[in-house]
Amino acid sequence: MKLRRLLTVLAMFLALPASVLGGVLPDDRGDVLYHRYEGGGVTIDGPSVLVRKKAGKSLSFVGNYYLDMVSSASIDVITTASPYTEERTQWSLGMDYLRGNTTMRVNYVSSVESDFDASTYAFSVSEDMFGDLTTLTLSYAYGEDIVGRSDDPGFRRENTRQHYGVSLTQILTRNMIATLNFETVTDEGFLNNPYRSVRYLDPGSARGFSFEPELYPETRTSNALGMRARYFLPYRAALEAEYRFYTDTWEIEGHTASLTYVHPWGPFTFEGKLRYHDQTGAAFFRDIFSRSEATNFRGRDKELSPLTSYTLRGKVSYEFLDPNKGWGIFKRGSLNFTLDHLIVEYHEFRDITSGSLGEEALYELKANVYQIFVSFWY
Amino acid sequence: MNTQIAKTGRLLLVLLAFYGLSGCSIEPWVKPYERDRLADPIMALDGDPVSTAYIQHVYEAREGARGGEGAAGGGCGCN
Numbered sequence: 001m002k003l004r005r006l007l008t009v010l011a012m013f014l015a016l017p018a019s020v021l022g023g024v025l026p027d028d029r030g031d032v033l034y035h036r037y038e039g040g041g042v043t044i045d046g047p048s049v050l051v052r053k054k055a056g057k058s059l060s061f062v063g064n065y066y067l068d069m070v071s072s073a074s075i076d077v078i079t080t081a082s083p084y085t086e087e088r089t090q091w092s093l094g095m096d097y098l099r100g101n102t103t104m105r106v107n108y109v110s111s112v113e114s115d116f117d118a119s120t121y122a123f124s125v126s127e128d129m130f131g132d133l134t135t136l137t138l139s140y141a142y143g144e145d146i147v148g149r150s151d152d153p154g155f156r157r158e159n160t161r162q163h164y165g166v167s168l169t170q171i172l173t174r175n176m177i178a179t180l181n182f183e184t185v186t187d188e189g190f191l192n193n194p195y196r197s198v199r200y201l202d203p204g205s206a207r208g209f210s211f212e213p214e215l216y217p218e219t220r221t222s223n224a225l226g227m228r229a230r231y232f233l234p235y236r237a238a239l240e241a242e243y244r245f246y247t248d249t250w251e252i253e254g255h256t257a258s259l260t261y262v263h264p265w266g267p268f269t270f271e272g273k274l275r276y277h278d279q280t281g282a283a284f285f286r287d288i289f290s291r292s293e294a295t296n297f298r299g300r301d302k303e304l305s306p307l308t309s310y311t312l313r314g315k316v317s318y319e320f321l322d323p324n325k326g327w328g329i330f331k332r333g334s335l336n337f338t339l340d341h342l343i344v345e346y347h348e349f350r351d352i353t354s355g356s357l358g359e360e361a362l363y364e365l366k367a368n369v370y371q372i373f374v375s376f377w378y
Numbered sequence: 379m380n381t382q383i384a385k386t387g388r389l390l391l392v393l394l395a396f397y398g399l400s401g402c403s404i405e406p407w408v409k410p411y412e413r414d415r416l417a418d419p420i421m422a423l424d425g426d427p428v429s430t431a432y433i434q435h436v437y438e439a440r441e442g443a444r445g446g447e448g449a450a451g452g453g454c455g456c457n
Contacts, residue, residue: 031428037436050428064428131406163445169423174412179423183445224446230423232415246443254443262420269420279442303442338429344440369436371429 023101023128025060028053030376039342039367041073041083048373060096062107065089075363076302079352080197080211088113094122101128107141115148115194124165132171139165149194157190178229185222192216198300199352200289208357212292214299216284222248226256238262246279252304254279258311267320273313281306287348288357302363305349313340332377340369 029052036045046067054060066089073083094107107122124139143161167181197211204210228242239261246254258275282304284297321333343366350360408416415421424430438444 031426033428033432035432048428048432064431066432132410133406133408165445171408171413171416174408175415177416177421177423181446185445222444224443226446228423230421232418232421236418236420238418238420242447244443244446246446248442250442252442254441256443256447264420277437277441277443282442303440307441309441336426336429338433340433340436342436342440365440367440369433371432373426373429375426 023098023103023126023132025054025058025096025098025103026052026062028060028378030378031373033371033373036370037367038370040075040365041078042367043071044068046087058098060098062092062094062096064092066091075351075353076196081195086114088116101132102126115150117146119144120161122163134171135169137165137167137169139163139167141165145189147190147194155194157194159187159189159191161188162186172229175232176229178227181224181226183224183226185220185224187220189218191218191220192299193301196299196301198286198289198298200292200294202292209288210292212298214301215297216299217250217297220248220250222246222252236264250304251283252279252281260313267318269317269319271313271315271317273311273315275309275311275313277307277309279307281348285348287350300349302346302349302365306347307344307349308347309342309344311340311342313338315339329378330376332375334375336371336373336375338369338371342367342369 029050031048031050033048033050034045035048037043046069048064048066050062050064052060052062068088068090069085070088071083071085077083088111090109090111092107092109094105097104103126105122105124105126107120109118109120109122111118120141120143122139122141124137126135126137128135141161141163143159143163145159145161147155147157147159149155163183163185165181165183167179169177169179171177192214194213196214198214199209199211201208202210224244224246226242226244228240230238230240232238240259242256242258242260244254244256246252246256254277256275256277258273260271260273263270282299284295285299285301285304286295287300287305289295289298315336315338317334317336319332319334321327321330323332326332344364346363346365349363351363352360354361419425434447437447
């Protein structure tokens with residue numbers, strides 16, 4: 001009932017007359033990207049292809065194909081299961097409709113794995129106002145997941161997700177633009193990983209502990225407030241600062257901050273970024289429980305542990321088409337390479353392969369994330 | 379969850395009122411002809427959407443937090 005009321009409010013918003021000033025649709029472009037993640041015994045790589053094209057003056061269509069090829073022997077996998085390989089295929093289709101200063105977007109995303117299917121339907125409205133100094137965006141997305149098990153064809157659980165977002169982008173001065181985002185996500189259903197286990201003290205076991213399946217709450221609501229500002233420096237370079245505060249009903253609280261510097265040099269653009277993230281752990285996370293079924297909910301997913309992560313990024317872009325001349329139908333073209341070095345320090349999650357019970361070291365993850373991509377504007 | 383939806387509904391009503399203000403004639407303090415620096419590609423808040431979506435996916439998989447990091451959708455009025 002309340003959802004219906006919310007949709008009515010959205011419908012009223014859409015029915016309001018658009019102002020006489022004109023907004024803009026995103027530029028027509030194509031991107032072909034290869035991504036590769038290596039770290040913690042896991043390699044994930046694959047392509048991502050995006051094509052965006054206007055149709056007339058008020059419509060723009062976008063499509064994306066994305067593939068993850070996973071080869072995993074992560075710390076979770078080697079301690080409680082066997083290494084595996086799998087694929088995740090994701091594709092999405094979207095449409096932007098511009099009317100005056102208002103842009104409406106719809107988007108559908110489908111993600112398919114051998115044991116996990118996800119569908120997401122997204123809708124948003126953006127309004128440029130106050131002489132195009134301000135852009136306000138309201139967004140909503142609904143997602144459905146089907147969780148299976150590769151070793152049990154009869155296993156089937158469901159989740160639903162809802163995203164509510166509000167964002168405000170503001171031109172502050174002729175050199176500075178800032179954006180404020182608020183996003184609430186609610187999940188309901190089977191939220192744990194069907195394969196993952198927690199460990200508990202077991203004097204009857206030779207190692208002193210045993211494993212049992214994890215058990216998560218069936219609901220989760222998170223709130224994230226993010227803000228960032230980008231500043232044009234006096235010598236044609238840009239500096240961006242970003243901060244996010246995160247909290248959820250599993251009692252994870254996080255702070256994320258980053259600083260980015262962008263420096264063009266002829267046809268090249270160099271970018272460096274430092275990102276820091278720190279979070280508390282979920283209320284039901286334990287590295288080891290005192291006994292079997294010690295608490296109502298139990299988890300040992302290392303991402304739910306208190307942790308601190310650091311990312312150092314380097315990126316170089318090369319504009320191989322002169323933007324003033326172009327080539328045939330292409331107005332611009334760039335070749336880009338990005339390397340992110342990620343370090344995650346877990347404050348409670350221990351590496352149980354590193355020693356016997358009581359002498360295990362805290363786990364630390366180091367990963368490199370590579371991206372190479374070509375972008376065309378036409 | 380219903381409480382959450384009710385809260386979001388109230389927030390939307392406040393935003394509607396804000397939207398109504400957009401019809402008021404507020405003199406932009408940064409004129410369109412003063413936005414050349416903001417229109418420079420190095421000032422784009424999300425210049426590489428495919429790359430941004432990918433790296434956010436990596437962070438969501440490796441950390442317990444999610445959301446709030448995306449660029450605002452739509453134009454920034456600086457094209």
